[in-house]
Amino acid sequence: MSSQGIAVGVVGLGAMGKGMAGSLRRSGYNVYVADVRKEAADTFVEDGGVACSSPAEVAEHCEILVSVVVNAAQTEEVLFGKNGAANAMKKGSVFVMCSTVDPNWSVGLEKRLNDMGILYLDSPISGGAAKAASGEMTIMSAGTPQAYAKVGGALDAMAAKVYRLGDSAGAGSKVKIINQLLAGVHIAAAAEAMALGLREGVDAASLYEVITNSAGNSWMFENRMAHVLAADYTPLSAVDIFVKDLGLVLDTARASKFPLPLSSTAHQMFMQASTAGFGREDDSAVIKIFPGIELPGKK
Structure with a gap:
Protein backbone atom coordinates (compact mmCIF):
# COMPACT_ATOMS: atom_id res chain seq x y z
CA MET A 1 0.00 0.00 0.00
CA SER A 2 1.40 3.38 -0.99
CA SER A 3 2.13 5.84 1.79
CA GLN A 4 1.42 8.86 -0.40
CA GLY A 5 -1.27 11.04 1.11
CA ILE A 6 -1.80 8.90 4.22
CA ALA A 7 -1.90 10.99 7.38
CA VAL A 8 0.01 9.74 10.43
CA GLY A 9 0.18 11.55 13.75
CA VAL A 10 3.14 11.49 16.13
CA VAL A 11 2.73 12.75 19.69
CA GLY A 12 5.99 13.21 21.56
CA LEU A 13 9.00 14.64 19.74
CA GLY A 14 11.81 13.67 22.06
CA ALA A 15 14.98 11.91 20.98
CA MET A 16 13.05 8.97 19.49
CA GLY A 17 9.79 10.57 18.40
CA LYS A 18 11.45 13.30 16.38
CA GLY A 19 13.43 10.73 14.39
CA MET A 20 10.38 8.53 13.86
CA ALA A 21 8.33 11.45 12.58
CA GLY A 22 11.14 12.32 10.18
CA SER A 23 11.29 8.75 8.90
CA LEU A 24 7.55 8.76 8.23
CA ARG A 25 7.80 12.06 6.38
CA ARG A 26 10.67 10.80 4.20
CA SER A 27 8.57 7.74 3.35
CA GLY A 28 5.84 9.94 1.91
CA TYR A 29 3.36 10.13 4.78
CA ASN A 30 1.63 13.37 5.71
CA VAL A 31 2.87 13.77 9.28
CA TYR A 32 1.01 15.72 11.97
CA VAL A 33 2.84 16.26 15.24
CA ALA A 34 2.27 17.55 18.75
CA ASP A 35 4.50 17.96 21.77
CA VAL A 36 4.15 19.64 25.14
CA ARG A 37 7.06 21.81 23.97
CA LYS A 38 5.51 23.97 21.27
CA GLU A 39 8.93 24.78 19.83
CA ALA A 40 9.59 21.08 19.14
CA ALA A 41 6.46 20.82 16.98
CA ASP A 42 7.19 24.14 15.29
CA THR A 43 10.70 23.01 14.39
CA PHE A 44 9.29 19.92 12.69
CA VAL A 45 7.19 22.17 10.45
CA GLU A 46 10.43 23.48 8.96
CA ASP A 47 11.13 19.92 7.79
CA GLY A 48 7.76 19.54 6.10
CA GLY A 49 5.40 18.38 8.84
CA VAL A 50 2.25 19.92 10.28
CA ALA A 51 2.25 21.16 13.89
CA CYS A 52 -0.85 20.67 16.02
CA SER A 53 -1.64 22.23 19.38
CA SER A 54 -2.76 19.02 21.12
CA PRO A 55 -3.14 15.25 20.73
CA ALA A 56 -6.84 15.82 20.04
CA GLU A 57 -6.01 18.05 17.07
CA VAL A 58 -3.61 15.41 15.73
CA ALA A 59 -6.35 12.78 16.05
CA GLU A 60 -8.78 14.92 14.04
CA HIS A 61 -6.44 14.67 11.04
CA CYS A 62 -5.11 11.12 11.36
CA GLU A 63 -6.38 7.56 11.60
CA ILE A 64 -2.94 6.34 12.68
CA LEU A 65 -1.64 7.94 15.88
CA VAL A 66 1.84 7.05 17.18
CA SER A 67 2.54 7.93 20.81
CA VAL A 68 6.23 8.26 21.75
CA VAL A 69 6.19 9.49 25.34
CA VAL A 70 8.13 8.29 28.38
CA ASN A 71 5.73 6.15 30.39
CA ALA A 72 2.19 4.97 31.07
CA ALA A 73 1.22 8.15 32.91
CA GLN A 74 2.17 10.32 29.94
CA THR A 75 0.38 7.93 27.58
CA GLU A 76 -2.75 8.30 29.72
CA GLU A 77 -2.40 12.07 29.37
CA VAL A 78 -2.02 11.80 25.58
CA LEU A 79 -5.22 9.78 25.35
CA PHE A 80 -7.46 10.88 28.20
CA GLY A 81 -6.05 14.15 29.53
CA LYS A 82 -7.18 17.65 28.68
CA ASN A 83 -7.30 17.84 24.86
CA GLY A 84 -6.49 14.11 24.78
CA ALA A 85 -6.71 12.08 21.60
CA ALA A 86 -9.11 9.30 22.57
CA ASN A 87 -12.41 11.16 22.20
CA ALA A 88 -11.24 12.76 18.95
CA MET A 89 -10.12 9.51 17.31
CA LYS A 90 -12.44 8.10 14.66
CA LYS A 91 -13.79 4.60 15.15
CA GLY A 92 -11.45 2.16 13.42
CA SER A 93 -8.41 4.38 13.96
CA VAL A 94 -5.29 2.78 15.44
CA PHE A 95 -3.28 3.94 18.44
CA VAL A 96 0.36 2.83 18.34
CA MET A 97 1.85 2.87 21.86
CA CYS A 98 5.67 3.03 21.83
CA SER A 99 6.47 3.57 25.53
CA THR A 100 8.05 1.10 27.96
CA VAL A 101 5.21 0.16 30.31
CA ASP A 102 3.88 -2.56 32.57
CA PRO A 103 2.62 -5.29 30.20
CA ASN A 104 -0.58 -5.69 32.22
CA TRP A 105 -1.29 -1.97 31.84
CA SER A 106 -0.87 -2.34 28.07
CA VAL A 107 -3.33 -5.25 28.03
CA GLY A 108 -5.82 -3.10 29.92
CA LEU A 109 -5.35 -0.16 27.57
CA GLU A 110 -6.11 -2.34 24.56
CA LYS A 111 -9.48 -3.26 26.09
CA ARG A 112 -10.29 0.34 27.02
CA LEU A 113 -9.58 1.55 23.49
CA ASN A 114 -11.30 -1.39 21.81
CA ASP A 115 -14.42 -0.60 23.85
CA MET A 116 -14.29 2.88 22.25
CA GLY A 117 -13.95 1.39 18.76
CA ILE A 118 -10.23 2.21 18.53
CA LEU A 119 -7.63 -0.36 17.47
CA TYR A 120 -4.40 -0.71 19.44
CA LEU A 121 -0.83 -1.83 18.87
CA ASP A 122 1.45 -2.55 21.81
CA SER A 123 4.69 -1.39 20.13
CA PRO A 124 7.67 -0.54 22.37
CA ILE A 125 10.80 0.60 20.56
CA SER A 126 14.55 0.19 20.90
CA GLY A 127 17.69 1.39 19.18
CA GLY A 128 18.35 4.93 20.35
CA ALA A 129 17.99 8.35 18.77
CA ALA A 130 20.39 7.79 15.87
CA LYS A 131 18.60 4.65 14.66
CA ALA A 132 15.21 6.32 15.13
CA ALA A 133 16.38 9.21 12.94
CA SER A 134 17.61 6.86 10.19
CA GLY A 135 14.58 4.56 10.31
CA GLU A 136 16.72 1.64 11.54
CA MET A 137 15.34 1.06 15.02
CA THR A 138 13.49 -2.01 16.30
CA ILE A 139 9.77 -2.24 17.09
CA MET A 140 8.51 -5.04 19.36
CA SER A 141 4.82 -5.15 18.53
CA ALA A 142 1.70 -7.11 19.35
CA GLY A 143 -1.89 -6.55 18.33
CA THR A 144 -4.81 -7.78 16.31
CA PRO A 145 -4.62 -8.45 12.57
CA GLN A 146 -7.07 -5.57 12.11
CA ALA A 147 -4.70 -3.17 13.86
CA TYR A 148 -1.77 -4.28 11.72
CA ALA A 149 -3.87 -3.93 8.58
CA LYS A 150 -4.87 -0.40 9.55
CA VAL A 151 -1.34 0.75 10.32
CA GLY A 152 -0.17 -0.52 6.93
CA GLY A 153 3.48 0.19 6.16
CA ALA A 154 3.94 2.90 8.78
CA LEU A 155 5.80 0.60 11.18
CA ASP A 156 8.21 -0.44 8.44
CA ALA A 157 8.77 3.21 7.57
CA MET A 158 9.98 3.87 11.12
CA ALA A 159 12.01 0.71 11.79
CA ALA A 160 14.42 -1.71 10.15
CA LYS A 161 13.00 -4.57 12.20
CA VAL A 162 9.34 -4.90 13.14
CA TYR A 163 8.61 -7.96 15.25
CA ARG A 164 5.02 -9.23 15.45
CA LEU A 165 4.94 -11.05 18.76
CA GLY A 166 1.28 -11.82 19.32
CA ASP A 167 -2.28 -11.14 18.25
CA SER A 168 -3.16 -9.14 21.35
CA ALA A 169 -1.41 -6.59 23.55
CA GLY A 170 1.16 -7.55 26.16
CA ALA A 171 3.82 -9.57 24.36
CA GLY A 172 5.49 -6.49 22.91
CA SER A 173 5.80 -4.87 26.33
Whole structure:
Protein backbone atom coordinates (compact mmCIF):
# COMPACT_ATOMS: atom_id res chain seq x y z
CA MET A 1 0.00 0.00 0.00
CA SER A 2 1.40 3.38 -0.99
CA SER A 3 2.13 5.84 1.79
CA GLN A 4 1.42 8.86 -0.40
CA GLY A 5 -1.27 11.04 1.11
CA ILE A 6 -1.80 8.90 4.22
CA ALA A 7 -1.90 10.99 7.38
CA VAL A 8 0.01 9.74 10.43
CA GLY A 9 0.18 11.55 13.75
CA VAL A 10 3.14 11.49 16.13
CA VAL A 11 2.73 12.75 19.69
CA GLY A 12 5.99 13.21 21.56
CA LEU A 13 9.00 14.64 19.74
CA GLY A 14 11.81 13.67 22.06
CA ALA A 15 14.98 11.91 20.98
CA MET A 16 13.05 8.97 19.49
CA GLY A 17 9.79 10.57 18.40
CA LYS A 18 11.45 13.30 16.38
CA GLY A 19 13.43 10.73 14.39
CA MET A 20 10.38 8.53 13.86
CA ALA A 21 8.33 11.45 12.58
CA GLY A 22 11.14 12.32 10.18
CA SER A 23 11.29 8.75 8.90
CA LEU A 24 7.55 8.76 8.23
CA ARG A 25 7.80 12.06 6.38
CA ARG A 26 10.67 10.80 4.20
CA SER A 27 8.57 7.74 3.35
CA GLY A 28 5.84 9.94 1.91
CA TYR A 29 3.36 10.13 4.78
CA ASN A 30 1.63 13.37 5.71
CA VAL A 31 2.87 13.77 9.28
CA TYR A 32 1.01 15.72 11.97
CA VAL A 33 2.84 16.26 15.24
CA ALA A 34 2.27 17.55 18.75
CA ASP A 35 4.50 17.96 21.77
CA VAL A 36 4.15 19.64 25.14
CA ARG A 37 7.06 21.81 23.97
CA LYS A 38 5.51 23.97 21.27
CA GLU A 39 8.93 24.78 19.83
CA ALA A 40 9.59 21.08 19.14
CA ALA A 41 6.46 20.82 16.98
CA ASP A 42 7.19 24.14 15.29
CA THR A 43 10.70 23.01 14.39
CA PHE A 44 9.29 19.92 12.69
CA VAL A 45 7.19 22.17 10.45
CA GLU A 46 10.43 23.48 8.96
CA ASP A 47 11.13 19.92 7.79
CA GLY A 48 7.76 19.54 6.10
CA GLY A 49 5.40 18.38 8.84
CA VAL A 50 2.25 19.92 10.28
CA ALA A 51 2.25 21.16 13.89
CA CYS A 52 -0.85 20.67 16.02
CA SER A 53 -1.64 22.23 19.38
CA SER A 54 -2.76 19.02 21.12
CA PRO A 55 -3.14 15.25 20.73
CA ALA A 56 -6.84 15.82 20.04
CA GLU A 57 -6.01 18.05 17.07
CA VAL A 58 -3.61 15.41 15.73
CA ALA A 59 -6.35 12.78 16.05
CA GLU A 60 -8.78 14.92 14.04
CA HIS A 61 -6.44 14.67 11.04
CA CYS A 62 -5.11 11.12 11.36
CA GLU A 63 -6.38 7.56 11.60
CA ILE A 64 -2.94 6.34 12.68
CA LEU A 65 -1.64 7.94 15.88
CA VAL A 66 1.84 7.05 17.18
CA SER A 67 2.54 7.93 20.81
CA VAL A 68 6.23 8.26 21.75
CA VAL A 69 6.19 9.49 25.34
CA VAL A 70 8.13 8.29 28.38
CA ASN A 71 5.73 6.15 30.39
CA ALA A 72 2.19 4.97 31.07
CA ALA A 73 1.22 8.15 32.91
CA GLN A 74 2.17 10.32 29.94
CA THR A 75 0.38 7.93 27.58
CA GLU A 76 -2.75 8.30 29.72
CA GLU A 77 -2.40 12.07 29.37
CA VAL A 78 -2.02 11.80 25.58
CA LEU A 79 -5.22 9.78 25.35
CA PHE A 80 -7.46 10.88 28.20
CA GLY A 81 -6.05 14.15 29.53
CA LYS A 82 -7.18 17.65 28.68
CA ASN A 83 -7.30 17.84 24.86
CA GLY A 84 -6.49 14.11 24.78
CA ALA A 85 -6.71 12.08 21.60
CA ALA A 86 -9.11 9.30 22.57
CA ASN A 87 -12.41 11.16 22.20
CA ALA A 88 -11.24 12.76 18.95
CA MET A 89 -10.12 9.51 17.31
CA LYS A 90 -12.44 8.10 14.66
CA LYS A 91 -13.79 4.60 15.15
CA GLY A 92 -11.45 2.16 13.42
CA SER A 93 -8.41 4.38 13.96
CA VAL A 94 -5.29 2.78 15.44
CA PHE A 95 -3.28 3.94 18.44
CA VAL A 96 0.36 2.83 18.34
CA MET A 97 1.85 2.87 21.86
CA CYS A 98 5.67 3.03 21.83
CA SER A 99 6.47 3.57 25.53
CA THR A 100 8.05 1.10 27.96
CA VAL A 101 5.21 0.16 30.31
CA ASP A 102 3.88 -2.56 32.57
CA PRO A 103 2.62 -5.29 30.20
CA ASN A 104 -0.58 -5.69 32.22
CA TRP A 105 -1.29 -1.97 31.84
CA SER A 106 -0.87 -2.34 28.07
CA VAL A 107 -3.33 -5.25 28.03
CA GLY A 108 -5.82 -3.10 29.92
CA LEU A 109 -5.35 -0.16 27.57
CA GLU A 110 -6.11 -2.34 24.56
CA LYS A 111 -9.48 -3.26 26.09
CA ARG A 112 -10.29 0.34 27.02
CA LEU A 113 -9.58 1.55 23.49
CA ASN A 114 -11.30 -1.39 21.81
CA ASP A 115 -14.42 -0.60 23.85
CA MET A 116 -14.29 2.88 22.25
CA GLY A 117 -13.95 1.39 18.76
CA ILE A 118 -10.23 2.21 18.53
CA LEU A 119 -7.63 -0.36 17.47
CA TYR A 120 -4.40 -0.71 19.44
CA LEU A 121 -0.83 -1.83 18.87
CA ASP A 122 1.45 -2.55 21.81
CA SER A 123 4.69 -1.39 20.13
CA PRO A 124 7.67 -0.54 22.37
CA ILE A 125 10.80 0.60 20.56
CA SER A 126 14.55 0.19 20.90
CA GLY A 127 17.69 1.39 19.18
CA GLY A 128 18.35 4.93 20.35
CA ALA A 129 17.99 8.35 18.77
CA ALA A 130 20.39 7.79 15.87
CA LYS A 131 18.60 4.65 14.66
CA ALA A 132 15.21 6.32 15.13
CA ALA A 133 16.38 9.21 12.94
CA SER A 134 17.61 6.86 10.19
CA GLY A 135 14.58 4.56 10.31
CA GLU A 136 16.72 1.64 11.54
CA MET A 137 15.34 1.06 15.02
CA THR A 138 13.49 -2.01 16.30
CA ILE A 139 9.77 -2.24 17.09
CA MET A 140 8.51 -5.04 19.36
CA SER A 141 4.82 -5.15 18.53
CA ALA A 142 1.70 -7.11 19.35
CA GLY A 143 -1.89 -6.55 18.33
CA THR A 144 -4.81 -7.78 16.31
CA PRO A 145 -4.62 -8.45 12.57
CA GLN A 146 -7.07 -5.57 12.11
CA ALA A 147 -4.70 -3.17 13.86
CA TYR A 148 -1.77 -4.28 11.72
CA ALA A 149 -3.87 -3.93 8.58
CA LYS A 150 -4.87 -0.40 9.55
CA VAL A 151 -1.34 0.75 10.32
CA GLY A 152 -0.17 -0.52 6.93
CA GLY A 153 3.48 0.19 6.16
CA ALA A 154 3.94 2.90 8.78
CA LEU A 155 5.80 0.60 11.18
CA ASP A 156 8.21 -0.44 8.44
CA ALA A 157 8.77 3.21 7.57
CA MET A 158 9.98 3.87 11.12
CA ALA A 159 12.01 0.71 11.79
CA ALA A 160 14.42 -1.71 10.15
CA LYS A 161 13.00 -4.57 12.20
CA VAL A 162 9.34 -4.90 13.14
CA TYR A 163 8.61 -7.96 15.25
CA ARG A 164 5.02 -9.23 15.45
CA LEU A 165 4.94 -11.05 18.76
CA GLY A 166 1.28 -11.82 19.32
CA ASP A 167 -2.28 -11.14 18.25
CA SER A 168 -3.16 -9.14 21.35
CA ALA A 169 -1.41 -6.59 23.55
CA GLY A 170 1.16 -7.55 26.16
CA ALA A 171 3.82 -9.57 24.36
CA GLY A 172 5.49 -6.49 22.91
CA SER A 173 5.80 -4.87 26.33
CA LYS A 174 7.05 -8.11 27.90
CA VAL A 175 9.84 -8.47 25.36
CA LYS A 176 10.76 -4.78 25.77
CA ILE A 177 11.16 -5.00 29.53
CA ILE A 178 13.32 -8.12 29.11
CA ASN A 179 15.47 -6.10 26.72
CA GLN A 180 15.64 -3.38 29.35
CA LEU A 181 16.66 -5.94 31.97
CA LEU A 182 19.68 -6.80 29.85
CA ALA A 183 20.45 -3.20 28.91
CA GLY A 184 20.34 -2.01 32.51
CA VAL A 185 22.42 -4.89 33.86
CA HIS A 186 24.97 -4.48 31.06
CA ILE A 187 25.36 -0.74 31.73
CA ALA A 188 25.76 -1.36 35.45
CA ALA A 189 28.32 -4.11 34.82
CA ALA A 190 30.21 -1.94 32.33
CA ALA A 191 30.37 0.90 34.86
CA GLU A 192 31.57 -1.47 37.57
CA ALA A 193 34.33 -2.83 35.33
CA MET A 194 35.53 0.61 34.29
CA ALA A 195 35.40 1.81 37.89
CA LEU A 196 37.58 -1.11 39.02
CA GLY A 197 40.07 -0.33 36.27
CA LEU A 198 40.23 3.31 37.36
CA ARG A 199 40.61 2.29 41.01
CA GLU A 200 43.51 0.00 40.10
CA GLY A 201 45.25 2.71 38.09
CA VAL A 202 44.68 1.22 34.64
CA ASP A 203 44.66 3.79 31.84
CA ALA A 204 40.99 4.22 30.96
CA ALA A 205 41.49 4.57 27.21
CA SER A 206 43.73 1.49 27.11
CA LEU A 207 41.21 -0.53 29.13
CA TYR A 208 38.44 0.53 26.76
CA GLU A 209 40.53 -0.47 23.73
CA VAL A 210 41.34 -3.90 25.13
CA ILE A 211 37.84 -4.75 26.37
CA THR A 212 36.15 -3.68 23.13
CA ASN A 213 38.41 -6.12 21.30
CA SER A 214 38.00 -8.97 23.79
CA ALA A 215 35.40 -11.49 24.89
CA GLY A 216 34.24 -9.38 27.82
CA ASN A 217 32.90 -6.66 25.54
CA SER A 218 29.22 -5.80 25.23
CA TRP A 219 27.39 -3.28 23.06
CA MET A 220 26.62 -1.29 26.19
CA PHE A 221 30.24 -1.27 27.38
CA GLU A 222 31.40 -0.09 23.97
CA ASN A 223 28.71 2.58 23.66
CA ARG A 224 28.35 3.88 27.22
CA MET A 225 31.96 3.76 28.41
CA ALA A 226 32.81 5.96 25.41
CA HIS A 227 30.64 8.59 27.13
CA VAL A 228 32.67 8.16 30.33
CA LEU A 229 35.97 8.53 28.46
CA ALA A 230 34.68 11.72 26.85
CA ALA A 231 33.31 12.97 30.20
CA ASP A 232 30.08 13.63 28.31
CA TYR A 233 27.00 12.80 30.36
CA THR A 234 24.52 14.50 28.04
CA PRO A 235 21.40 12.35 28.52
CA LEU A 236 20.78 10.31 25.39
CA SER A 237 19.12 7.90 27.82
CA ALA A 238 19.03 9.08 31.41
CA VAL A 239 19.74 7.31 34.71
CA ASP A 240 16.10 7.82 35.71
CA ILE A 241 14.93 5.85 32.67
CA PHE A 242 16.54 2.76 34.15
CA VAL A 243 15.18 3.53 37.60
CA LYS A 244 11.77 3.29 35.91
CA ASP A 245 12.42 0.44 33.50
CA LEU A 246 14.22 -1.89 35.90
CA GLY A 247 11.43 -1.10 38.35
CA LEU A 248 8.94 -2.39 35.78
CA VAL A 249 11.08 -5.51 35.31
CA LEU A 250 11.09 -6.20 39.03
CA ASP A 251 7.36 -5.48 39.40
CA THR A 252 6.57 -7.96 36.63
CA ALA A 253 8.75 -10.67 38.19
CA ARG A 254 7.46 -9.99 41.70
CA ALA A 255 3.91 -10.75 40.58
CA SER A 256 4.90 -14.38 39.99
CA LYS A 257 7.56 -14.49 42.76
CA PHE A 258 10.33 -14.89 40.20
CA PRO A 259 13.83 -13.99 41.49
CA LEU A 260 15.95 -11.49 39.54
CA PRO A 261 19.11 -10.95 41.62
CA LEU A 262 21.14 -9.14 38.95
CA SER A 263 18.27 -6.86 37.98
CA SER A 264 17.70 -6.00 41.63
CA THR A 265 21.33 -5.01 42.13
CA ALA A 266 21.43 -2.95 38.94
CA HIS A 267 18.20 -1.19 39.95
CA GLN A 268 19.73 -0.25 43.30
CA MET A 269 22.79 1.16 41.51
CA PHE A 270 20.65 3.40 39.30
CA MET A 271 18.57 4.40 42.33
CA GLN A 272 21.74 5.37 44.17
CA ALA A 273 22.94 7.42 41.19
CA SER A 274 19.59 9.18 40.94
CA THR A 275 19.47 9.96 44.64
CA ALA A 276 23.00 11.37 44.40
CA GLY A 277 21.74 13.92 41.87
CA PHE A 278 22.62 12.22 38.58
CA GLY A 279 19.09 11.15 37.58
CA ARG A 280 18.90 13.45 34.56
CA GLU A 281 22.40 12.64 33.33
CA ASP A 282 23.24 9.96 30.77
CA ASP A 283 22.78 6.47 32.20
CA SER A 284 26.56 5.94 32.02
CA ALA A 285 26.68 8.33 35.01
CA VAL A 286 25.86 5.30 37.17
CA ILE A 287 29.67 5.00 37.34
CA LYS A 288 29.66 8.07 39.59
CA ILE A 289 28.40 6.00 42.55
CA PHE A 290 31.77 4.27 42.96
CA PRO A 291 33.99 5.80 45.63
CA GLY A 292 37.66 6.56 45.42
CA ILE A 293 38.02 6.85 41.65
CA GLU A 294 38.97 9.77 39.46
CA LEU A 295 36.82 9.88 36.34
CA PRO A 296 38.21 11.12 33.01
CA GLY A 297 37.77 14.87 32.64
CA LYS A 298 36.65 16.98 29.72
CA LYS A 299 39.26 16.98 26.99
